[in-house]
Amino acid sequence: MTSQPFHGVLVPVLTPFTQSGEPDAGRFIAFCRWLLDQGAGGLSIFGTTSEANSMSGAERMALLDRLVEAGVPAQKLMPGAGACSMTEAATLAQHAVGHGCGGVLLLPPFYYKGVSDDGIFAFVSGVIDKVASPVLRVYLYHIPPVAQVGFSLDLVGRLIAAFPDTVVGLKDSSGDWSNTAALLERFPSFAIFPGSEVFLLDGLRKGAAGCITASGNVNVPGIRKVYENWQGPQADALHAEITSLRKALQAYPMVPALKRIVAHFHNDPDWAAVRPPLVPLDAAQSSALIADVAKLGFSLGERSRSMAA
Amino acid sequence: MTSQPFHGVLVPVLTPFTQSGEPDAGRFIAFCRWLLDQGAGGLSIFGTTSEANSMSGAERMALLDRLVEAGVPAQKLMPGAGACSMTEAATLAQHAVGHGCGGVLLLPPFYYKGVSDDGIFAFVSGVIDKVASPVLRVYLYHIPPVAQVGFSLDLVGRLIAAFPDTVVGLKDSSGDWSNTAALLERFPSFAIFPGSEVFLLDGLRKGAAGCITASGNVNVPGIRKVYENWQGPQADALHAEITSLRKALQAYPMVPALKRIVAHFHNDPDWAAVRPPLVPLDAAQSSALIADVAKLGFSLGERSRSMAA
Numbered sequence: 001m002t003s004q005p006f007h008g009v010l011v012p013v014l015t016p017f018t019q020s021g022e023p024d025a026g027r028f029i030a031f032c033r034w035l036l037d038q039g040a041g042g043l044s045i046f047g048t049t050s051e052a053n054s055m056s057g058a059e060r061m062a063l064l065d066r067l068v069e070a071g072v073p074a075q076k077l078m079p080g081a082g083a084c085s086m087t088e089a090a091t092l093a094q095h096a097v098g099h100g101c102g103g104v105l106l107l108p109p110f111y112y113k114g115v116s117d118d119g120i121f122a123f124v125s126g127v128i129d130k131v132a133s134p135v136l137r138v139y140l141y142h143i144p145p146v147a148q149v150g151f152s153l154d155l156v157g158r159l160i161a162a163f164p165d166t167v168v169g170l171k172d173s174s175g176d177w178s179n180t181a182a183l184l185e186r187f188p189s190f191a192i193f194p195g196s197e198v199f200l201l202d203g204l205r206k207g208a209a210g211c212i213t214a215s216g217n218v219n220v221p222g223i224r225k226v227y228e229n230w231q232g233p234q235a236d237a238l239h240a241e242i243t244s245l246r247k248a249l250q251a252y253p254m255v256p257a258l259k260r261i262v263a264h265f266h267n268d269p270d271w272a273a274v275r276p277p278l279v280p281l282d283a284a285q286s287s288a289l290i291a292d293v294a295k296l297g298f299s300l301g302e303r304s305r306s307m308a309a
Numbered sequence: 310m311t312s313q314p315f316h317g318v319l320v321p322v323l324t325p326f327t328q329s330g331e332p333d334a335g336r337f338i339a340f341c342r343w344l345l346d347q348g349a350g351g352l353s354i355f356g357t358t359s360e361a362n363s364m365s366g367a368e369r370m371a372l373l374d375r376l377v378e379a380g381v382p383a384q385k386l387m388p389g390a391g392a393c394s395m396t397e398a399a400t401l402a403q404h405a406v407g408h409g410c411g412g413v414l415l416l417p418p419f420y421y422k423g424v425s426d427d428g429i430f431a432f433v434s435g436v437i438d439k440v441a442s443p444v445l446r447v448y449l450y451h452i453p454p455v456a457q458v459g460f461s462l463d464l465v466g467r468l469i470a471a472f473p474d475t476v477v478g479l480k481d482s483s484g485d486w487s488n489t490a491a492l493l494e495r496f497p498s499f500a501i502f503p504g505s506e507v508f509l510l511d512g513l514r515k516g517a518a519g520c521i522t523a524s525g526n527v528n529v530p531g532i533r534k535v536y537e538n539w540q541g542p543q544a545d546a547l548h549a550e551i552t553s554l555r556k557a558l559q560a561y562p563m564v565p566a567l568k569r570i571v572a573h574f575h576n577d578p579d580w581a582a583v584r585p586p587l588v589p590l591d592a593a594q595s596s597a598l599i600a601d602v603a604k605l606g607f608s609l610g611e612r613s614r615s616m617a618a
Contacts, residue, residue: 021435053393053420056366056400084362084393086585091365109586111362111419113455119586126330126585146422148457149586276395276435277418277428277458 004168004191005102005137006078007209008041009223011216012049014258015063017273023059025066027271031262032072038220041210041227043072044105046080048146048173049214049255054275057088061095074100078139082107086123090130093138103137105171105212110147117155124159128166138166143173143195150174153182160190171195171212177202184208197223198246201239204230215246217258218265219298248292256281257289264290313477313500314411314446315387316518317350318532320525321358323567324372326582332368334375336580340571341381347529350519350536352381353414355389357455357482358523358564363584366397370404383409387448391416395432399439402447412446414480414521419456426464433468437475447475452482452504459483462491469496480504480521486511493517506532507555510548513539524555526567527574528607557601565590566598573599 013035016027032043045067046052046060055063060079068074081092081104093104106127108120128136140159144150151159151170159167172180173195180194184206191209194200200211200223210227222242229235249257256274260281263271272280281289322344325336341352354376355361355369364372369388377383390401390413402413415436417429437445449468453459460468460479468476481489482504489508492501493515500518503509509520509532519536531551538544558566565583569590572580581589590598 048420054395054418056392056394056397059394059396083365085365085368086363087368088365109363111357111455112586113457115586116588119588122585122588146420148422276431277421277424279425279428279431 004209005075006042006139006169006191006193008227009039009197009210009216009220010042010044010078010193010212011035011040011220012044012047012212012214014217014255014262015046015050015052015055016259016271017275019270019273021273021275023055023063024270025063027268028063029067029070029072032067035216035220036072036076039224040076040216040220042076042078042102044078044080044171044212046082047105047141047212048143049217049258050080051255051275051278052080052082054278057083057092060092064095064099064101068099075102077101078103078105080105080107080141081127082110082141084109084111086126086130089123090127093127093136094131094133097131097133097136103139103168105139105141107141107143107147108149108151110149113148115149117152117158120149120151120155121158121162124167125162128163134165136166137168138163139169139171139191139193140167141171141173142179143171145173145175153179153186156183156187156190160187169193169209180208181206196246197226197242200226200242201230201235214254214258215242215249218261219245244296245293245298248296251292252281252285252289253278260286260289261293313518314384315351315448315478315500315502317536318348318519318525318529319351319353319387319502319521320344320349320529321353321356321521321523323526323564323571324354324359324361324364325580326584328579328582330582330584332364332372333579334372336577337372338376338379338381341376344525344529345381345385348533349385349525349529351385351387351411353387353389353480353521356414356450356521357452358526358567359389360564360584360587361389361391363587366392366401369401373404373408373410377408384411386410387412387414389414389416389450390436391419391450393418393420395435395439398432399436402436402445403440403442406440406442406445412448412477414448414450416450416452416456417458417460419458422457424458426461426467429458429460429464430467430471433476434471437472443474445475446477447472448500448502449476449479450482451479451488454482454484462488462495465492465496465499469499478502478518489517490515505555506535506551509535509551510539510544523563523567524551524558527570528554553605554602554607557605560601561590561594561598562587569595569598570602
């Protein structure tokens with residue numbers, strides 16, 4: 001097993017769009033910088049929360065080019081290289097490696113359903129062969145509620161055995177703690193990131209590397225406190241606090257809700273835009289959401305000033 | 310409602326791959342010509358049976374370029390333009406329009422699940438706006454067993470109302486006859502193609518335009534006989550015959566099984582190759598399949614000679 005480039009609170013970064021619907025590189029760069037300033041351990045750009053699959057490969061690569069040119073450290077980046085085709089996934093992964101990114105997050109091929117472990121193994125293996133780089137680090141992205149196709153425990157074991165220096169971790173967005181716990185037990189030196197802070201404390205107690213969570217877009221400092229104090233006496237109280245916010249968010253469609261919060265607290269209404277097939281929250285949902293998070297004493301006020309600066 | 314460019318037996322064409330896994334333009338062109346010679350009413354290249362989503366957009370466009378350069382009539386082509394992103398779907402559709410293709414088959418965006426009709430409407434509408442061509446003809450591709458996301462009856466109605474000259478038909482691969490029947494009743498001048506010949510006869514009796522079916526890759530002549538004789542006394546007997554073959558095929562994973570049959574009857578073993586995440590049939594499955602179809606008196610022998618010629 002190789003050394004691990006990522007740990008802590010990783011953020012699957014929201015992608016801002018302009019009023020005409022194009023990816024907004026300026027706002028994206030500023031937001032990525034702000035997240036790192038807030039203490040994010042890495043930026044998992046181009047994940048599900050990022051609406052990555054609502055962008056073409058060319059759009060994703062252009063955004064990454066801009067981010068790296070702007071000086072955001074590539075080693076902190078774990079771009080999603082997911083695609084239904086092995087060829088496109090390999091192109092995206094190769095592009096990330098070319099920029100020196102710390103790793104890539106790789107979805108299984110998600111168009112065909114009910115495919116075999118052998119088929120998914122051949123896909124991942126094909127991507128790795130095509131990239132053909134000793135510095136490639138692959139994090140498997142297990143998100144069956146969305147992708148429907150996932151990485152079984154046996155398949156994870158086969159991939160680690162076949163590519164011990166390349167397949168080095170996994171984001172578990174199954175929402176199923178028993179799956180995360182089984183992964184942690186079976187693969188102790190693998191970097192496992194629960195896909196929600198709800199499982200962060202239990203995960204850390206069993207050896208997780210941190211978490212990669214959508215709520216990181218609005219609450220890196222809170223989640224980081226749990227990561228830093230998980231062995232201390234306040235751990236459970238701190239965890240209860242971040243879980244309340246997460247549960248408030250989960251009452252709404254996650255991506256539009258997070259974008260609405262960013263738009264609100266950063267005083268930047270354009271941030272609320274999403275790309276089809278997602279739709280923005282309506283006015284009533286927006287007000288209810290802002291009221292819900294305010295009730296928890298939550299505000300991005302302080303932090304938005306630092307982003308603008 | 311505009312005039313309809315397609316009717317009859319349309320084939321979602323299998324895509325051959327070389328031994329190194331690349332799309333094989335030479336075999337593809339020969340196979341497309343052979344299907345048209347056999348009486349296919351159109352070629353729905355780049356659908357689910359074509360492993361289209363296992364190819365990058367660039368690979369699909371390069372194959373279409375080669376096909377049109379080889380003289381296969383573009384008006385007979387209905388390439389799939391499906392993609393999770395509006396931008397990529399628009400690029401693929403625009404490329405097809407540039408070649409003068411008769412139409413495009415458009416999947417709904419299929420990464421996010423549980424999306425709203427409003428979101429899918431915005432996606433289709435965004436694609437049509439980006440292509441911005443009066444000759445674009447869109448056929449909606451409803452295949453919920455694979456895409457999980459689909460076009461509801463209400464959404465189909467909204468799209469026809471908004472784009473009466475552009476959204477002109479639908480392939481229904483729901484496998485649910487009650488859905489096909491409801492579409493045929495509610496949208497009588499819309500070109501509706503059941504996604505399997507199992508529903509061809511019932512479909513034609515209610516006004517379907519034909520069918521777009523995977524089995525067309527190996528049985529255009531049989532299916533065409535039903536299409537041409539649906540009002541005659543032999544219709545039910547002819548239909549029973551094609552249904553037996555379809556049911557034999559359905560006992561196996563469809564794409565690998567069809568490729569195995571083509572490889573066998575065309576004496577061209579390389580045709581059996583599939584791209585991950587699909588896997589080829591193993592030796593036992595292959596023998597059983599060939600025996601099953603032989604039992605039905607089915608042979609591509611005559612036809613394979615005409616393809617080689």
